[in-house]
Amino acid sequence: MNFYEHLKARVAEGLKRHALTNPLTYRVLKTLARRSSFPLRFQQKLTLFALEETERAFRPGSNPVVFTSAFFPTEIVRALGYVVFSPEVAAALASSLGLAPSCLREAEGAWYGRDTCSFHRCAAGALELGLFPKPDAFCASTHLCDGAPQLFANLARRLRVPFFLLDVPQEESPEALAYVGRQLERLYRQLAELGGRRPEEEALAEALEASERFRQALLRIESCRKGKSFPLPPDFFLNNLVYLTFVGQGSGEAARMLELLAEELERLPSSPGRVRLLWLHLKPYHDPSLMACLAQRGATLASEEMTHVYWPELDPSLPYKSLARKVLSHFAHGPATRRAATLRRLLEGQACDGVVCFAHWGCRQSSGAVEILRECFSRWGIPFLVLEGDCVDGGAVGKGQALTRLEAFLEMLGG
């Protein structure tokens, strides 16, 4: 049994709620992870990193714990040595461990309707149930979706902790660059005050250096994946890179891990003859059948929208401007026609055969754009499939339909 299966089995056996929030549990799990075998050394390091981060988040009296929304520039949090916690990643984990139904129920009781994003509902419920660490602040940015800032504002109010909003206007312009940069400067100062620190420029420059190394390593991984497919599960990169992308940017350790992954990939033999997909959004965490189908048919995710390098080089001597440029160049930023053009470049660059968009029900940003994307791809003659579903809430979707569609699509692509 691998480490993850082991963890899942423990939870299924009824690993007590309080154990999940006890730092000791994570220390024990770390020991277990050190002894378990992983196909790549990178995975072991990543597991240990994730457990260490979680342990820190639950350890009382440690550094401030900051909840960040997906693609919030965590560099300014990491620079202060604070703990970064992503409730959206935690919701995905809760779903894969079978804990989501109780969290979703709790959120519904707290008046989160079923048309809102289930990542957010699950996180709201988990927090109500006391499954999450105690946050010292919430940081959300508006460039990815409308839901996360709304949720974070609510939760911060509920828990009486500060809420920091990074307002990212939906355009790439000099005015927008200046606006986002000024906010980042203010936020760095405010976050420093929160933990009684000084907003050191040197520390921030270091975080940006780490982040740039992270980016360089991601580029190396991308170029590795361009030429070949690997004897790894189809969603290997989606599973491992999303977490690091959401919480690890600005951490030296995260950068080192990605460098290790790049080295290991460069040494791995290629596995031939696979259908190469560009995957949009995420996947159903409660149901492994889609990924099992891909594996069985020898198809793989050759590239993911969520983990690709979309931002230009960071300049540690101009931290705010660099980070502002980074969020403003985000793939989800601006009209969906821009997103389609970005994806087309990615598809061509990574030599993919077609695009699969997992349309997470509650997501206005990504799923709301499927018709626009469909039109753009059909104009360009690029095969495009929409799989309707829900990443976290297994009760919201019908079974089987998505699977049939995926199989038909793969057959069409000749897999």
Place this chain on the structure above:
Amino acid sequence: MLVAGIDVGSLSSEAVILDGEKILSYSILATGANSRRAAERALEEALRAGNISREEIGYVVATGYGRINVPFAHRQVTEITCHARGAVYLVPDTRLVIDIGGQDSKVIKVGPGGVVEDFVMNDKCAAGTGRFLEVMARALETDLEGFSELASRARRAATISSMCTVFAESEVVSLIGQGAPREEIALGLCEAIAERVAAMVHRLGKPQPTVTMTGGVAKNRSVVQALSRRLGVEVVVPPEPQIVGALGAALIARSSLARGVV
């Protein structure tokens, strides 16, 4: 002078005739396509059952979806107010009323005297309503009574993961295809509906006893048990839970008559 309450729901219609606080007679019948006819028939049947003449009825309150289509009613009151009033009359300690209706389910927080303090209802889809059970009973080739009977015989429940009526129906069909016992599927569906309704209850906070369940689905013991377990509170079902709305309407008719409200 006597008063009557008429509840014209989407599936069934009921009439209750009161003399003071005493229930003289009542009727329950299927609404059918014509809700106006249903209201008349319900009243006629209740009159006949109690051997009462139409002239003796001094005041009529109509409730339920068809309440606007009751020409002889003096007043229309929503089923939320009526269920609260009727439930507290039958079970005086009631603090929370759960009514699973044909197309609407409601959870009502009540204060002393049956005053509504707060309420929530299901969203637009049929998940967690009587209609859901009706569709599922049909998928199991039985009626609501047969469905309830099936569920009561099950030792364990099949897992129904979807709340959506359409998806759940296809789940039921595929479970039958896989050879799952019909009893277990029925119980699974009772659990599913209880799950939906419990989620609504939680919107009004932790339920305080006594929780009273009204409406036709309350006759389904498996749903009641599943709800009790989920809420952590015993769910009380009054005798003849289906007439609670009409009873509440009749009680309001009595107070209206007493206060001279026309």
Place this chain on the structure above:
Amino acid sequence: MTTVSWVCSYTPRELFRALGFGERRLWGVDPRGSALPHLAANLCGYSRACLAQASGEERPEVLVVAGSCHALIHLYAALQLEGLKNLFFLPLPRLGASEAEEFFAAVLRRLAEELAAVRGGRMDEERLKEELRVGVRERREKIRLFREPVSGFSRYLYLRGEGKDLTPARSGFPRLALTGSPPPPRLLQLVEECGGCLAVEDCCGAYRDLYFPEVGEAEDPFLTLARLYLRRPPCPRMVGDRARRFKYLQELIRDFRVEGIVYHTVKFCDHALYELAAVRRWAEKEGIPLLWVETEYGEPGEQVRVRLAAFVEMLAARRESL
């Protein structure tokens, strides 16, 4: 006169007038029956109604789409694909900080230049200053209506420029506030049909002119304009300004003697759907009854009617027992 259409109450109308345009809010048309490409099934009825209008026979001459939410951002992309002429995008801050005001001022200045080019004219700053003063006068006039005992539904239509008659309010009925997503006008009518007195509505549809701030004239009229709109009581979209939003709701309840809140969401409207959770919690603490109703920005339907009627009955009974 060329008319500029807009879709979000944070769009400064003074700017259009100063450029010599007419202006109107785009309300959309019933999207049923029109083939609606581009917008996915999980986007709100308002964005669909606007797409139906802007791609149908009533195409706006000039349209400014604000980036208020993802549905409207997708609407903008959809209209790009439709090849709508004179289509502009207005990025909107969701924060009430000074950085936001300066950014918004810069964006408005740029928009003014782009719009001026449509007519081949130029922006006259003096004229903008004048329109700012006119706007203040008009708003004062409008909000006076909220002090008069008129039916909320007729007031709403009147403010939208659709109804000329103000009908008297029926006295003695429970006093309600309506907030949340842009409501279909039928919803306001239904509230009154169900026996509610619409004391005040705070929804995007009603221009949200109440409590407009007094803003001193800055040297740059665009900055004045930006401040005027961003310092207004926040709507659910202004997620960076939540504390002020609750203060504002509190003021509405006090000033208009509100007995119950009707919180309306258009299905799939994220800003309102998430804010609802916070407003509900707040209302419970304040002891103000709150009813949630949802529409698809069309006919509210029987289910909404029964909820409204029951809510009014509940508030009436509450009055009696107090």
